[in-house]
Amino acid sequence: MILRVFRYTPGAPERMQEYRVEARPGMTVLDALVEVERTQDPTLAFRYACRVGMCGSCAMVVNGRERWACRTLLTALGAEEIAIRPLYHFPLVRDLVVDMVPFVEKMKAVGTAFVPSHGAAEFALIGSDSLERRQIDPTLECIGCGACLSACTMVAHDPRFPGPAALNRAFTLMADSRDDGKVERWAPLLSEDALWRCHGQANCTEVCPMELSPTDSILRLRRRAVMSLLRSHA
Amino acid sequence: MTGDPKVLKREWTTAEGWRGTRAGMWAWLIQRAAALALVVVIVLHLRNPFLLLVQGLLLALVLLHGLLGLRAILLDFGLPVRLHRALFAGAIVLGVALFGGFWLWRWY
Numbered sequence A: 001m002i003l004r005v006f007r008y009t010p011g012a013p014e015r016m017q018e019y020r021v022e023a024r025p026g027m028t029v030l031d032a033l034v035e036v037e038r039t040q041d042p043t044l045a046f047r048y049a050c051r052v053g054m055c056g057s058c059a060m061v062v063n064g065r066e067r068w069a070c071r072t073l074l075t076a077l078g079a080e081e082i083a084i085r086p087l088y089h090f091p092l093v094r095d096l097v098v099d100m101v102p103f104v105e106k107m108k109a110v111g112t113a114f115v116p117s118h119g120a121a122e123f124a125l126i127g128s129d130s131l132e133r134r135q136i137d138p139t140l141e142c143i144g145c146g147a148c149l150s151a152c153t154m155v156a157h158d159p160r161f162p163g164p165a166a167l168n169r170a171f172t173l174m175a176d177s178r179d180d181g182k183v184e185r186w187a188p189l190l191s192e193d194a195l196w197r198c199h200g201q202a203n204c205t206e207v208c209p210m211e212l213s214p215t216d217s218i219l220r221l222r223r224r225a226v227m228s229l230l231r232s233h234a
Numbered sequence B: 001m002t003g004d005p006k007v008l009k010r011e012w013t014t015a016e017g018w019r020g021t022r023a024g025m026w027a028w029l030i031q032r033a034a035a036l037a038l039v040v041v042i043v044l045h046l047r048n049p050f051l052l053l054v055q056g057l058l059l060a061l062v063l064l065h066g067l068l069g070l071r072a073i074l075l076d077f078g079l080p081v082r083l084h085r086a087l088f089a090g091a092i093v094l095g096v097a098l099f100g101g102f103w104l105w106r107w108y
Helices: A029-039 A101-109 A131-139 A147-151 A153-157 A163-174 A182-189 A203-207 A214-233 B023-047 B052-076 B081-107
Strands: A002-007 A015-020 A059-062 A065-068 A081-085 A092-094
Touching (some): A002 A029, A029 A081, A059 A147, A065 A147, A065 A203, A101 A163, A131 A163, A131 A214, A147 A203, A163 A182, A163 A203, A163 A214, A182 A214, A203 A214, A203 B023, A214 B052, A214 B081, B023 B052, B023 B081, B052 B081
Parallel strands (some): A002 A081
Antiparallel strands (some): A002 A015, A059 A065, A059 A081
């Protein structure tokens, strides 16, 4: 099997470099990259930590689609030649390694830190079978791999768009009755470059390895925004 | 290192750039393409309203654009996004059925 891997060093032109690996049963894209790095090219840079789909640090674009290298079997790709690129829309550091700072900055821009209500109880009061919990629970498992930002065409088009992960996180807080930061959060969410910019293409939802649906969260936030506007004029 | 750091974007001019394109993106693209095509076909229709080919194209594009718009509205109003592929398929099937029905009724 041939791996065509994106190579980049700051100050030098990027290129695709080919490596040949023997695809063994159960071998993942990450296994193949590790083998290349150990046996063929120690200069190849890529990021990984847990190797078992828990940390999200090995997110990259494999054959045109955002995936975790550690959870992608070579045989499942059904191709003799595999193109591996770093995530789109992030500053490149080297080869397959990108700078995740924009991910954090976008989170901060829409106020994705929990703001405890004054005098809030120490422990959660929201019942596990309540509507509030049922809305929030499916959105909580984001581990910040960045695949959704890479897949989002609006992130490519508008650098100020917060992107799916930050808007998904914002939804978890806007739906949380214990959070006291809602008024301040609406300002950036309702700005020209945030909620209304999403085109609903669901690319983020398609690629999320955790099977979250940031598109759902964005649409829910929009409905909340419209309802709060209607209530304020009622 | 000088200047802004390099940021990669999907290359729409390559086959690899399109390989990750899925149903939701196709639905969006087809609806926009239908809108652009409608502008041209409406002009042709106004010049000669009785050309069957232009009438057929006009109906096909209106159905495509309208039904994909209805899909977007249903999602906006709260249908779960997990249904978006089924809605896309449903819009195409319904559009073909309506076009076929109208064709048999008026033009065949």
